[in-house]
Amino acid sequence: MGDSIRTIERGRYYEDFTVGDLYRHHWGRTLTDGECQLFATATMNAVPLYFNQLHAAAMGHARPPAHPLFVMNVIFGMTVEDLSEQAIAHLGYWNMRFPRFCYPGDTLICSSEVLDKRESGSKPDRGIVHVRTTGVNQRGEEVCLYERKILVKKRASYGAGDGRSAKGQVIRQGES
C-alpha cells in the first residue's frame, strides 16, 4: 500500500566499533551429523575421527566429533554480520584454541569483544579492527576462542545508511 522504501544495510564501519564493545551474535546454530561429516570430507580432511564411528569410539568418543575448523567456521560465520560484513579483507587469526570437542546436536552461540582499532597508515578510507571471538555450547562451556584482525571501510568514505541497522546486540558498550 505505502510507497515508502526502507533500504537495509548490514555491517559495522570502522567508526561503529569502540574498543571494549562486546557484541552478542544473535543467531546460534545447532550442528548436525550430515554437515559435520560433509565439511570434513569436502575439505579433504582425511581423518577418520570425523567420519568413522568405529575409529571415533577407539579414540574415546561416543560419536564422531565436529572438525575443529568446522566449529571455527560456523562461529566465524555467525560473527560476520556484526564484525566484517563491511570489511575489505580478513587479515588473520591469533590465539585460536578449542578447549572442548563439539558433537552433532550441540548448539553454538558466540560473542565478540573489540580489543583494539587503528586507522590504516597508508589509506585514509579504512582501518584495522582487532577482535576476540568466544564460542560456547548450550551449557555455556567454551569450545572455540580466537582473535582476528579485520580491514574495514570507514563510514565517512563509504557509508550509505545512518548506521541504525549495524547495531545488533551490544552487551557492553566500550568507552569512546
Place this chain on the structure above:
Amino acid sequence: MITERHHFTRDDNLFEDFTVGETIRHPRGRTVSDEHMMWTNVVLNTAQLHFNQKLCDDSPATTFNGRRVVYGGIVFAFVCGLASEETDENAAAHLSYDEGRHLTPVFAGDTLFAESTVVSKTEDDPRIATCGAPGLQPGQSGIVKFLLRGKNQRGEVVLEITRELVILKKAFRP
C-alpha cells in the same frame, strides 16, 4: 569378515615420526571452483564480497579489483585438508592455531598446495592433560608444533599459520 585388527589410520604419522626442522610437502593440490561460495553460505558468512558479483563490479576499490575473493576460513580449511593425512590423522586434539595470516587472496580457478614445517616437539606440557581428548592418558601423546603454509599455483604463500597438535605415540595408535 575382519580376521585381524583393522587400523583406520596410517602408521607413519605418529609422534615419533616427526623430525624438528623437517618440511613435509603434502602430495595433493586442489583447484578451487565456485564451490567456495556454497561453503561461505553454508557457514552463514554474510560478507558479500565473497558471493555478490554486482557489488564487486560496483566497488573495485574495496573488493579485489572487482573479483570475488574466496572467504579465508575456507582457504584455511582447504589448506588444512591438504595437510591432514600427513599431520593430523593420528592427532587426538587440535591444541592451538596462532600467528595466522592470509598473505595473498585466493580466487576461483586457483590451485592450492600445502607444506608443513615441524617447528618443535614436546612430551611434557600440562596442556596435554586439558586438551579435551577423552580417555587420553599421560605418556600416550606429545605436542607437535607445525608451521603450515598454503601456496597457490605460482608458489605464492596464500596462508601461513602455526598449529599445535596433540599426536599419539606409536604404541597407542588405535
